[in-house]
Amino acid sequence: MHWLTSRFNIDLSQPRVMGIVNATPDSFSDGGQHAAAAAAIGHCQRLVEEGADMLDIGGESTSPGSTAPGVAHELARVLPVLREAVKLGVPVSVDTSEPRVMQEALALGADVINDVRSLRRPGALKVVAAHPRAGVCLMHMRGEPDTMQTLAEYEDVVVEVRDFLAQRVREIELSGIVPQRIVLDPGIGFAKTAEHNWTLLRRQHELAVLGRPLLLGWSRKSALGHLTGRPVNQRLAASVAAALAAVQQGAAIVRVHDVAATVDALKVWRAAGLLSPPAA
Numbered sequence: 001m002h003w004l005t006s007r008f009n010i011d012l013s014q015p016r017v018m019g020i021v022n023a024t025p026d027s028f029s030d031g032g033q034h035a036a037a038a039a040a041i042g043h044c045q046r047l048v049e050e051g052a053d054m055l056d057i058g059g060e061s062t063s064p065g066s067t068a069p070g071v072a073h074e075l076a077r078v079l080p081v082l083r084e085a086v087k088l089g090v091p092v093s094v095d096t097s098e099p100r101v102m103q104e105a106l107a108l109g110a111d112v113i114n115d116v117r118s119l120r121r122p123g124a125l126k127v128v129a130a131h132p133r134a135g136v137c138l139m140h141m142r143g144e145p146d147t148m149q150t151l152a153e154y155e156d157v158v159v160e161v162r163d164f165l166a167q168r169v170r171e172i173e174l175s176g177i178v179p180q181r182i183v184l185d186p187g188i189g190f191a192k193t194a195e196h197n198w199t200l201l202r203r204q205h206e207l208a209v210l211g212r213p214l215l216l217g218w219s220r221k222s223a224l225g226h227l228t229g230r231p232v233n234q235r236l237a238a239s240v241a242a243a244l245a246a247v248q249q250g251a252a253i254v255r256v257h258d259v260a261a262t263v264d265a266l267k268v269w270r271a272a273g274l275l276s277p278p279a280a
Contacts (some may be wrong), residue, residue, distance in 0.1 A: 001252070003110035003213060004180040005135035008091045010054070010253040013173050015266060018093065019259045020219065021085070037080040037214040044085045050263045051263035054112075055088070056255060057081050058095030062145045062190070064119045071098050082108050088236075093137070099123035104129050112183075115188065116141050116158055118276065129175040137183045137215050138168050142191035149191065157196045157236075158203045161186045172239035183253065185215045194223040201242070204249035213252035218242035220249050220257055240265045247275065 003010040010016065022041040034210065044055055059077035060069055064270050069077070078094060078101060082245060085092045087107040093112035096106040102124060109158050119125040119138065128136050140161045142151040144169035154160050165184050186207060188197050209215055224238040225231065236258050243254040247269075256262045269275050 001213060002251075003135055003183055004133055004178070005091055006109065006133050007086075007108065007111050008133075010091055011124075014270070015247045016053040016253045017051065017259055017262050017266070018054045018056050018215070018253050018255040019044075019050070019052035020255060021055055021189060022061070022082065022083050023057060023059050024061045025049065035209050037077075037260075040081040041084045044081065044088060047259045048088050048090055050260035052090065054091040054093060054260045055085055056093040056095050056112075056114055057085060059101070060096065060098075067146055068144075071100050074098060074101050077103060079104060079108065081217075083109060086110070091135075093211060097121050097124065099127045100154065102127045102193060106134055111135055112137060115139065116187070118126070118165075119172060120168075123139045125172060125175050129172075133181065135181050135183065136172070136177065137185055138172070139185035140164050140187035140190065144220070149242075150247050151191045152193050152196060154196065155200050157192065158206050161200065162207055162210065165207070169210065169212065179212060183213045184210055185217065188218055189223065192222050194226040197221070197223040201245060201249065204246065204251070208250055211222070214250060215253040215255060216246035216247075216251040217255035218246060219255065236261060 003012055021040055021044055041089055047055060057078055059074040093113040093114045094110045095114045096102055097115050097117040113128050114137040116139045119128060128134055142148055169182060186200050219239045220232050220235045224235045224242060228238050239258060239260050243256055244262045244265055246254055
């Protein structure tokens with residue numbers, strides 16, 4: 001099982017760790033720590049040294065209640081970091097929904113477009129489809145970050161998330177994007193209650209019928225805080241446990257803030273023979 005991207009054909013026969021680089025002043029977990037380009041670039045380098053298999057650079061906070069920064073601000077945050085990140089020898093994803101940001105990022109060598117809105121903004125699908133190899137991650141979300149938690153109502157969250165992603169895959173494949181370029185994310189914390197998130201984790205294996213690798217982002221999420229009672233800066237153990245559980249349920253990629261701890265935990269699981277190939 002591989003993920004075809006701009007510069008890399010990523011082997012997903014073993015779970016991969018995607019390191020989060022928030023080049024924003026307002027992300028829920030580490031907003032402001034890497035807002036300056038030099039700090040974000042240094043963070044990219046540290047995550048690679050810690051064992052990140054790939055990086056994910058974002059210039060827009062999409063935590064509940066956040067508002068979009070505008071295209072100019074997003075470009076100013078992302079592009080200086082991306083220019084240096086693509087030199088580090090690992091695949092680089094850009095977390096954006098803006099077609100112009102996608103275009104500029106792909107021109108600079110970005111390998112993946114990671115879109116929480118699943119290429120639904122006008123022009124986004126056209127930009128990615130025009131690129132011969134760029135990988136794409138499609139995520140489930142309802143509404144926008146400032147409204148999504150008012151839309152967290154489901155008859156069956158797993159079925160509805162699965163059906164949404166299946167429909168997006170069909171539409172995107174019709175545009176000419178081959179399946180090997182597509183990874184799917186059920187969107188933990190996006191228009192979902194804590195119980196919806198736990199249901200998705202318990203039944204994550206049911207998403208394997210979509211036929212594409214899964215990317216899961218549990219790191220420091222509010223559901224972990226609700227469960228443990230710990231604030232966002234004290235959720236390391238819970239985040240690593242959730243990442244391992246997601247992998248055990250078939251995740252091919254885990255998107256995390258705490259790369260070194262997650263990499264170490266996966267090494268232990270691998271040595272213990274507890275890692276099985278992720279579901280395709």
